[in-house]
Amino acid sequence: MKNITLLFIAITALTLSAFKLVDYAPSTSKTTEDVVPQGYAIGDEASDFSLKNIDDKMVSLSNYPDAKGFIVTFTCNHCPYAVAYEQRIMDLDAKYASLGYPVIAISPNDPALVPEDGMDEMKKLASTKGYTFPYLLDEKQDVYPLFGATKTPHIFILHKENGKNIVKYIGAIDNNYANPEDVTERYVEDAVDALIAGTKIEVTTTKAIGCSIKDSRKKK
Amino acid sequence: MKLYALIAFVFLLSSAAHRIKTPPVRASVNYDQLKEIIEKNDDKLYVVNFWATWCRPCIEELPHFLEVSSAYENQAPFQMILVSLDKAELLETDVAQMITKLNIDNDVYLLDDNKRMNYWISAVDSTWSGAIPATVFYKNGQKLHFTEGQLTKEELTTIIQKHL
Numbered sequence: 001m002k003n004i005t006l007l008f009i010a011i012t013a014l015t016l017s018a019f020k021l022v023d024y025a026p027s028t029s030k031t032t033e034d035v036v037p038q039g040y041a042i043g044d045e046a047s048d049f050s051l052k053n054i055d056d057k058m059v060s061l062s063n064y065p066d067a068k069g070f071i072v073t074f075t076c077n078h079c080p081y082a083v084a085y086e087q088r089i090m091d092l093d094a095k096y097a098s099l100g101y102p103v104i105a106i107s108p109n110d111p112a113l114v115p116e117d118g119m120d121e122m123k124k125l126a127s128t129k130g131y132t133f134p135y136l137l138d139e140k141q142d143v144y145p146l147f148g149a150t151k152t153p154h155i156f157i158l159h160k161e162n163g164k165n166i167v168k169y170i171g172a173i174d175n176n177y178a179n180p181e182d183v184t185e186r187y188v189e190d191a192v193d194a195l196i197a198g199t200k201i202e203v204t205t206t207k208a209i210g211c212s213i214k215d216s217r218k219k220k
Numbered sequence: 221m222k223l224y225a226l227i228a229f230v231f232l233l234s235s236a237a238h239r240i241k242t243p244p245v246r247a248s249v250n251y252d253q254l255k256e257i258i259e260k261n262d263d264k265l266y267v268v269n270f271w272a273t274w275c276r277p278c279i280e281e282l283p284h285f286l287e288v289s290s291a292y293e294n295q296a297p298f299q300m301i302l303v304s305l306d307k308a309e310l311l312e313t314d315v316a317q318m319i320t321k322l323n324i325d326n327d328v329y330l331l332d333d334n335k336r337m338n339y340w341i342s343a344v345d346s347t348w349s350g351a352i353p354a355t356v357f358y359k360n361g362q363k364l365h366f367t368e369g370q371l372t373k374e375e376l377t378t379i380i381q382k383h384l
Contacts, residue, residue, distance in 0.1 A: 079274075080274045114276075150349040150350075150351045150368075151349060151350055151351035154349075171338075172337070172338065172350075175334075175335050175336075175337065175338060176334055176335050177334065178307050178308075178334050182335070184335065185335075185338075206338045207337060207338050207341040207342055207348070207349065207350045208337045208338065208341070208350050209272075209305050209337055209341070209350045209351075209352060210349075210350050210351055210352075211274075211275065211351070211352075212275075212277060212351035212352065212353075212368075212369065213351070214276075218369075
């Protein structure tokens, strides 16, 4: 009797664990490896683009013959990190546009996936905040992959050299998204200041947490 | 009849054993403290998921992460740790609410090391751009796999099976 009991228990236990394993066994053996986004490296020439602005006009870098460079800022309406940086992006344009480095903001998300990032919502935000810079929609989502932007906010500083827009800095605006009062590293300002002064940019790439760019063609 | 009673008893015991667990951790840590937690020499596979309450793709993938976690946690040397990148002051509010809403009983750490992001994002993985979700797999202090972006239930299971 004892043996039968033990056998029964053993079989039950085995059956149960087998069920669990089967339940969670992989249905495919294919492992998806992430493709590291291509995009620009420091020193690369950035291609010009033509994207629709919040005033319904198309904007290109070539529309700014007097600019010495650009603070190309991939940002959007919905992302809390982008929201945290709204004022600081406006401050950058206020400080540097007159010195030859205007902010060009580009929203890279697919509005079908994030309705708050649609053109009408962008227009509303820009007018509420009083944006002084273009806020473009990457409608075909073919500009952000060219740059290699992966998240918002994601900054690319360009410098005009012999008529070419050369990538000089890629990364975050500063080192404290949560508290502008407690920023100790101003990456973008330091880089633009160095360009203006004609000195070497000390920190050319930085990383920060951001919202992934929403694109139905790729993994989120 | 005795036999049924015995089987019932064994069942009760085993299911109780599955449920006896220390209460999950809810704590703010800096990167150095997190590193000590996830890079242990204990033959356990650590699945570390970086998420935030505001991150939609993160919240989308969390339910199946939790399913996979509960399937493995009592059957293998395995632990899934969730690392929130919310603001530190949201641990007791937004993060706690999401923990309740999604019925999370995994350890949840809030990585409160915002000013050193430029250091620890690359330290976690040199290919990580900083976009979330991101998931990293460790065993005995060795990183075995890193993914930036969502993982399906099948992809997650495949990676776990490969490294258990």
